[in-house]
Every structure is written in C-alpha cells, then in structure tokens.
Amino acid sequence: RLPSVLGVTRANAAPACHLEKPHLERLGSAYGGWDFDPLGLAPKSVVYSVGIGMDATWDEAMIADYGVRVWGFDPTPKAIAFVDNHELDRRFTFTPEGLALHSGNMTFTQPLNPEYVSMRLGEVQGLGPQITAPVNTLEHWMERFGHDHLAILKLDIEGAEFDLLEVWIKRRWFPMDQLLVEFHHRFVPEGPARLRRVLEGLKECGFVVARTVNDQEYTFLNNGIHALPDI
Numbered sequence: 001r002l003p004s005v006l007g008v009t010r011a012n013a014a015p016a017c018h019l020e021k022p023h024l025e026r027l028g029s030a031y032g033g034w035d036f037d038p039l040g041l042a043p044k045s046v047v048y049s050v051g052i053g054m055d056a057t058w059d060e061a062m063i064a065d066y067g068v069r070v071w072g073f074d075p076t077p078k079a080i081a082f083v084d085n086h087e088l089d090r091r092f093t094f095t096p097e098g099l100a101l102h103s104g105n106m107t108f109t110q111p112l113n114p115e116y117v118s119m120r121l122g123e124v125q126g127l128g129p130q131i132t133a134p135v136n137t138l139e140h141w142m143e144r145f146g147h148d149h150l151a152i153l154k155l156d157i158e159g160a161e162f163d164l165l166e167v168w169i170k171r172r173w174f175p176m177d178q179l180l181v182e183f184h185h186r187f188v189p190e191g192p193a194r195l196r197r198v199l200e201g202l203k204e205c206g207f208v209v210a211r212t213v214n215d216q217e218y219t220f221l222n223n224g225i226h227a228l229p230d231i
Contacts, residue, residue, distance in 0.1 A: 023037060023038065023039060024036065024037055024210055024211055024219065025037075025038050027057075027058055027061035027062060027065065028055070028057040028058030028059075028061055029055055029057040029058075031055055032053070032055030032056070032057045032058050033057065033058055034058050034154060034180050034217070034219070035180070035210070035211045035213070035217070035219045036062075036152060036178055036180060036219060037178060037210065037219075037221055038066060040151070040177070041062075041066040041068055041151060042066070042067065042068070043066075043067035043068065043069075045066070045068040045069070045151035045152075046068070046069055046071070046147050046149070046150050046151055047059075047062060047068050047069065047070045047071070047150065047151055047152045047153075047154070048070075048071050048073070048138075048141070048150055048152070048153045048154065048176075049070055049071070049072045049073070049154045050072075050073045050074070050099045050153070050154060050155050050156065050157055051073070051074055051118075051154070051155065051156030051157050051158075051182075052072045052073070052074040052076075052079045052082070052083065052094070053074065053076065053078075053079050053082075053117045053118060053156070054078055054079060054082040054117050056072065056082075056083075056086065056088060056092070058154075059072055059088075059092055060088065060089060060092070063089045063091050063092060064089070067091075068091070068151065069091050069092075069093070070091065070092045070093070071092075071093045071094075071095065071141070071145060072092060072093070072094045072095070073094075073095050073096075073097055073098070073099060073141070074094075074096065074098070075096055075097055075098040075108065075119075075133035075134060075135065076108075076117060076118065076119050076133075077110075077131070078117045079096075079117065080096045093145075095136075095141070096133075096134070097133075097134045097135055097136045097141075098121070098133055098134070098135040098136075098157070098160075099135065099136070099137070099138060099141075099155070099157060099160070099164065100121075100135035100136065100137065100160070100164075101137060101163060101164060101167055102135070102137060103135065103136045103137055103140055104134070104135060105132050105133065105134055105135065106121060106132070106133065106135045107121075107123055107130050107131070107132055108120065108121055108130065108131055108132075108133050109121075109123060109124040109127045109128060109129075109130050110127065110128035110129055110130070110131060111127060111128050112126070112127045112128045113128075114128070118158050119131075119133075119158065120158050120159060120187065121157075121158065121159065121160045138153075138164075138175075142175070148175065149175050149176070149177075150175060150176040150177070151176070151177050151178065152176065152177065152178040152179075152180060153176040153178070153179050153180070154180040154181075155179070155180065155181045155182070156181075156182045158184050158187065159184040159185075159187035159188050161181055161182075161183060161184070162183075162185075162188055162194050162195075162198065165181070165198050165201070165202070166194075166197075166198060166201070168205075169198065169201035169202065169204070169205055172205055174205055174206075174207070174222070176222070177221070177222045178219070178220065178221055178222065179202070179207060179218075179219075179220040180217070180218070180219055180220070181217070181218050181220070182216055182217050182218075183195055183198075183215075183216055183217075183218065184216075199218075202220055206222055206223045207220040207221065207222060207223065208220065208221050208223050
C-alpha cells in the first residue's frame, strides 16, 4: 500500500458515478486508514479485511468504535508474523490465506526491498524471491465461517483485485453492502483501461463510488442498501 492521503480526489477517467456523502468516516492510521459508511454497522456486522500487512489500525478501530467482528486474511510472511506478535481484540479472526478464484496454493513474488511487506501474485520479474502460499475463494471463506452476507469487504491485494472483480461482475455476485478497494492498476497490463471497465461494471452491479483517494483507494456503496440517489 502507498501512504493514504486524507484529501479526496476524483478519477479523471472513472465512468462510475461519484457521490460525496457527508456521513462517510475515516478510521485507521494515515497509512492504513479507510473511508466507509458507518450507517447500519452493529456488533452483528461482518467485515472481511483482505490484505492486512503490518497495519491493522483500521480493523482495530472498526472493532473499538462499532463493535463489529473482523475477519482478516493475508498470506504474507511479515503479515503473519505481525499478527502473531500483536495483541489483537478477540473479535478479530485471522486466516493466513490469500484471496483467489480457486482454492489451493499459488506462487507469490516477494518485494525486492526486504524492508517492504506486500507480495505480488505470480512470478514477477525484477522483484524478490518467489514463495508458495495458500489461497482460497470468498465463497469458501464465507461458508467456513458461516456467513451469507458481509457488511464490508476490504481488498488490498496488490493487483489481484482485477481478476476477482472482473469475474464477480460477470457473475453479478456481490454479497456485501460496501466494497473498499485499493486498485493497483500500475501493476497490471492495460491497467487504466481495466480500471475503467471494472468501475463501469461495478456501477452496473449497483455500486456507487462514494469516495476516491489518489485514484487508488475507492469506497463503493451498494446503491440499494444505502438508498443513494441516482446521479
């Protein structure tokens, strides 16, 4: 993840409609914070946080402020060590797996700089060594933990978000009220074009862009759930 910026910017080429919502809230550190809509959040709300890294401040603040349950996922060795050595609230459940379109094991490339944390899916030339790590599907996670719907799904998965979202858009399958995504279009071929198509697809699936930060972090709200005006 790149450091978050607290200001709001609009994507120049984003086809999805944008809506500034005064009740959006930002929690977490300057680096690990996210914007979300607190409307309707309660202790029974289920939040999936995919991509923890070494900053769980948003997850911890969501639990502290709204009493939600957070399930965190990350196969990165440094993230696993961070969780193992960090005393997190009992309402935080961690699974050392990555998110993919199938279950099993996949190759990840570690960063070239050993001080960095995030890995990239697949064999990426010019970076660090490769490792094999377990991955799973969102469906299997939800079945494992007994969930049929999520209040919030947060994705920070270093470019792998495109394959996932493109398939979900084709299936029109989005079992969540809010979708928080950091897009890494700089990491993938034809990244800007794929981003535009994904934004348009999410709009067609009923999501509205409530806020963007640096044309990377997007907060999407389900148009029906949040009763947003058609703009």
